[in-house]
Amino acid sequence: MTAPFPFVPLNGANPAFFLLMAGIVGLAFGWFLERSGFGSAKKITAVFTSRDWDVYRVMFTAIITTMIGVQILGAVGLLELGLLEIGTTYVWAMSIGGILFGVGFYFGGFCPGTAVVAFVRGRLDGLVFIGGIILGIYGFALFFDGPGQADWFQNFFAPAGSTAIAALESPYAWFLVVVITGLVLLSFRYVYILEQRFAMRTQEELDNNIPRPPVVYRKPGRVSRRAAAATGVAVLILGVVQIGQVQSQSLASGSEIPAVVAVDEADVPRIDSLSLVGWVVADANRVAEDKAPNSHVIDVRTTKERQSAPIRNSLIAVPCDGSSDHLGAILTMVDELVGEGDANKPIVIVDGSSTAGSGLVAELRVNGINAMLLDGGSQAWESEILADDAVWPEWIVDPAAGVPTIAEYHDDVRSWMFSETDEAPAYLAIPGTMQLPSEAATVVATGGGGGGCG
Amino acid sequence: MSERGLIKHPIQQRIVHWFNAASFLFLWLTGIAIISNSGYQVGPTFYVNFVNSLFGGATNLLRIHVYVGIFWFVIMVVSFLVDPHGLSLRFLKDLLPTKNDLLWFKERPKAEMDPSTELPDQGAYNAGQKAFGFVVVIGSVVIGTSGLLMWFGTGGGAISRWMVLIHLITVGVVIAFFFVHFSMAALITEERPALVSMIKGDVEEEYAEHHHAEWYREHSEVGEPIAEEERFGLPRAVYGWAKRVVLSLHNAKPQKFGSPYVAGIGLGLAVLFGMVALGHGPGSSGFFSRLGAYGLAEVAPDHVAANSYWGPVLDRGLWDYWLTWAVGGIAIGGFLSALLAGRIKFGIDRGSQISPRARLGLALGGGLIVGFATRLTRGCTSHHISEAALLSLGSWLFLGAVFIGGFATAFAFKKVWR
Numbered sequence: 001m002t003a004p005f006p007f008v009p010l011n012g013a014n015p016a017f018f019l020l021m022a023g024i025v026g027l028a029f030g031w032f033l034e035r036s037g038f039g040s041a042k043k044i045t046a047v048f049t050s051r052d053w054d055v056y057r058v059m060f061t062a063i064i065t066t067m068i069g070v071q072i073l074g075a076v077g078l079l080e081l082g083l084l085e086i087g088t089t090y091v092w093a094m095s096i097g098g099i100l101f102g103v104g105f106y107f108g109g110f111c112p113g114t115a116v117v118a119f120v121r122g123r124l125d126g127l128v129f130i131g132g133i134i135l136g137i138y139g140f141a142l143f144f145d146g147p148g149q150a151d152w153f154q155n156f157f158a159p160a161g162s163t164a165i166a167a168l169e170s171p172y173a174w175f176l177v178v179v180i181t182g183l184v185l186l187s188f189r190y191v192y193i194l195e196q197r198f199a200m201r202t203q204e205e206l207d208n209n210i211p212r213p214p215v216v217y218r219k220p221g222r223v224s225r226r227a228a229a230a231t232g233v234a235v236l237i238l239g240v241v242q243i244g245q246v247q248s249q250s251l252a253s254g255s256e257i258p259a260v261v262a263v264d265e266a267d268v269p270r271i272d273s274l275s276l277v278g279w280v281v282a283d284a285n286r287v288a289e290d291k292a293p294n295s296h297v298i299d300v301r302t303t304k305e306r307q308s309a310p311i312r313n314s315l316i317a318v319p320c321d322g323s324s325d326h327l328g329a330i331l332t333m334v335d336e337l338v339g340e341g342d343a344n345k346p347i348v349i350v351d352g353s354s355t356a357g358s359g360l361v362a363e364l365r366v367n368g369i370n371a372m373l374l375d376g377g378s379q380a381w382e383s384e385i386l387a388d389d390a391v392w393p394e395w396i397v398d399p400a401a402g403v404p405t406i407a408e409y410h411d412d413v414r415s416w417m418f419s420e421t422d423e424a425p426a427y428l429a430i431p432g433t434m435q436l437p438s439e440a441a442t443v444v445a446t447g448g449g450g451g452g453c454g
Numbered sequence: 455m456s457e458r459g460l461i462k463h464p465i466q467q468r469i470v471h472w473f474n475a476a477s478f479l480f481l482w483l484t485g486i487a488i489i490s491n492s493g494y495q496v497g498p499t500f501y502v503n504f505v506n507s508l509f510g511g512a513t514n515l516l517r518i519h520v521y522v523g524i525f526w527f528v529i530m531v532v533s534f535l536v537d538p539h540g541l542s543l544r545f546l547k548d549l550l551p552t553k554n555d556l557l558w559f560k561e562r563p564k565a566e567m568d569p570s571t572e573l574p575d576q577g578a579y580n581a582g583q584k585a586f587g588f589v590v591v592i593g594s595v596v597i598g599t600s601g602l603l604m605w606f607g608t609g610g611g612a613i614s615r616w617m618v619l620i621h622l623i624t625v626g627v628v629i630a631f632f633f634v635h636f637s638m639a640a641l642i643t644e645e646r647p648a649l650v651s652m653i654k655g656d657v658e659e660e661y662a663e664h665h666h667a668e669w670y671r672e673h674s675e676v677g678e679p680i681a682e683e684e685r686f687g688l689p690r691a692v693y694g695w696a697k698r699v700v701l702s703l704h705n706a707k708p709q710k711f712g713s714p715y716v717a718g719i720g721l722g723l724a725v726l727f728g729m730v731a732l733g734h735g736p737g738s739s740g741f742f743s744r745l746g747a748y749g750l751a752e753v754a755p756d757h758v759a760a761n762s763y764w765g766p767v768l769d770r771g772l773w774d775y776w777l778t779w780a781v782g783g784i785a786i787g788g789f790l791s792a793l794l795a796g797r798i799k800f801g802i803d804r805g806s807q808i809s810p811r812a813r814l815g816l817a818l819g820g821g822l823i824v825g826f827a828t829r830l831t832r833g834c835t836s837h838h839i840s841e842a843a844l845l846s847l848g849s850w851l852f853l854g855a856v857f858i859g860g861f862a863t864a865f866a867f868k869k870v871w872r
Contacts, residue, residue: 005729005730005731006729006730006731006732006733007730007731007732015774018732018776019774019776019778019779020779021731021732022732022736022776022777022779022780022783023779023780023782023783024727024731024783025724025727025728025731025732025735025736025780025783026736026779026780026781026782026783026784026785026786026787027783027784027786027787027790028720028723028724028727028783028787029721029724029725029728029735029736029780029783029784029787029836030783030784030785030786030787030788030789030791031720031724031787031788031790031791032717032720032721032724032787032791033721033784033787033788034787034788034791034792034795034797035711035712035717035720035791035795036711036714036717036718036721037711037717039788039792039797040803041803041804041817042803042804042805042871045860045864045870045871046871047860048857048860048861048863048864048871049864049868049871054711054714056857057714057715057718058714058715058717058718058721059718059835059839059853060718061714061715061717061718061719061721061722062718062719062721062722062725062839062843063722063839063842063843064722064843065718065719065721065722065723065725065726065843066722066723066725066726066729066735066839066840066843067842067843067844067845069722069723069726069729070726070729070843070844073726073729073730078730079729079730083733084729084733084734084844085733085734086841086844086846087832087833087837087841087846087848088832088848089846089847089848089851090830090832090848091847091848091851093830093831093832094830094831094832094848094849094851094852094855095851095852095854095855096830096855097827097828097829097830097831097852097855098827098831098851098852098853098854098855098856098858098859099855099856099858099859099862100823100826100827100830100859101823101824101827101828101831101834101835101852101855101856101859102855102856102857102858102859102860102861102862102863103823103859103860103862103863104819104820104821104822104823104824104825104826104827105820105824105856105859105860106820106859106860106863106864106867106870106871107816107819107820107823107863107867107870108816108817108818108819108820108821108823108824109803109816109817109820109871110817110820110821110824111824111834111835111836112738112739112742112824112828112834112835112836113736113737113738113781113784113834113835113836114835115821116738116781116784116785116788117784117785117788117792118803119785120785120786120788120789120792121788121789121792121797121798121799122703122704122798122799122800122801123799123800123801123802123803124800124801124802124814125802125803125804125813125814125817126817128814128817128818128821129817129818129820129821129824130742130821131818131821132817132818132819132820132821132822132823132824132825133739133742133821133822133824133825133828134742134743134745134746134749134821134825135746135818135821135822135825136821136822136823136824136825136826136827136828137739137742137743137746137825137826137828137829138746138750138764138825139822139825139826140763140825140826140829140830141746141747141761141763141764142761143826144761144762144763144829145760145761145762145763149762157830164846164848165846165847165848166841166844166845166846166847167845167847168844168845168846170845173845176845177845
């Protein structure tokens, strides 16, 4: 059962609706930025001189609100956490860039979003700051094109092998959420003291050397103590429930990846991942020899799934959402492909956690297209083809092609999948000769011989 | 002139009226022949053929219709908006509906049966003339705008096709009213002085008193000549209204800020809504990058396309980019909030020891640094607030680094915001 949200995944199926939603989200965001006083550079920068910590309060209240909200929606099954976009983590670029950002933040008085709010409030400095941002980005573009091409910068800017590092879906996410929430709430007490310590002093006070009034320590009232305790207990209970769920799931499924089979369209033809990798490699070599490929792969996974388990030379379609528009888009795509050659050419649909692929295959077959589904979808591809510890059977390598070992063959295919080149290395020529199946249903779902790829 | 009558329509108004009438007639007569070219026909075939041959074929006919149309629209809009003699402002004021207008519409049909019926007093124009005035003003704007859009959208497209429909329907409505206008002025003897006033400019006192009693009471001396203070009436009036709105916004008493925790929870819920709806919270720096790339590409397309960072951006679109809409939303949301809280203030925020010019310089410099930095960090604060909530390591590093950078700079440069 897939969670109903996010409503429209990033790069989603219905662009107009998606853009409208983006506008509404921005509207709410801008409203609360202004309500926080972020339309004034003076108020924003006062956090850095420790006079007014409201920026900190708003920012971190917002973070813990969203953080807890996301976890609750995820725990009750309303939000599919795997579909939330998380950017790649570049430790050094983000840290150094962040410090630079802080410097500009203090001098300029804004960050990009708050500059927009300041501008619509009539503040000229907001507009000038926005002009500065655009010029700064232009400066970066010039730098990137020139000195930035040097290895040292590229290794700093985007080191190879970087991935998103996030604890969102870890079983211990709740532990982190509780700790962060606690620390943030605790810190609010101390910034209150700091504010008094560094409060703006009048000229009169300075001239007459009047000492600062003693710091007032505010004790939390009964209501806020009870609210804090209740929140803490609720968070803990939800956390225990979540961890329990994760563990019972992993116990139930063991170390196996559960097969992704939809009940209604269970009988659509499937191709196993090992056969498909043979097809993909073979077709890459055919294309390199200026021949038409024997099959096509249409990828209906989300961007995230696609990035973590890429299939080289696949055609990217919008993610499955079961709508008729989606089917129409795929049909158009297939029509163009079929127009290039044999109408009976196999079209392999690769789906991900949405598991809508089997329905799509059924629909395509109704439309007279020789469609089949990658058995096990994205997960199978990842664990059987791309994983480090995937073990390939002997039959997948053609001894005549001069490939030393199965492990080397696996490594080469794997690195080719993640690379940017369209061409597979020559010696990775197909194991045996790939046959074009006359009946797609003859492609066996699992196991040794693997259909057309014998 | 005052010996003969009261000034009703100064020469400028008469020129515009007859220019408008001549253009309308020409565009109408050529337009009918154009419609006939596309599958269905309004005018009789001999007429269509005659007009087409007169202008040297369908293409030429359409071209002339468009050029004359643009000429008419530009002249009308410019003379109306610039309003050098205050006449369009006067015209608009004369069109304002009054209580008597409703009564006039009720009583006027009775007058056809019974000439002794007393009609309510009317201003410079009676209610029927006002209705025609509205139709002409609104119709001109719609016909001109839709015509221009049809011209720009030559080659099809949904907007262009809708515009054709709107153009034709509006012309139809205007023509229906025009028949009434024309028959009143040209055929009905009793209304003849109105026609004369549009030719010679003045009306007789007796006629004015009877037909435009309210107007007559105010202008019984010489009528309504152009006064010196009416120069550029409409732009001056618009400027006055705009100034009043701006000043009232600027002088509004600002509300105090509420609890930062409430605002923070609201901001967090907005981001959460983004997660639910889009799979991501809002951002903004990506939009500025794209805006810069597209803006510069307007001036120097080759320079941008050759750049390895901005070049690929040009293929991805500006208007169908979600951050464009998110930033638009931020602007509208921020404006509405500031408007309702009385916090719209024109000027600049600065520390007490910094001149306005220095402050703008710092804003530009700070913006430069921030703009550069957002490319390294892959997003601005808004983006990283969203991802910090998703427990992303990079975002927490970014937030920590921003505070370190900010505090260190504040320590070294206290004066900037003192």
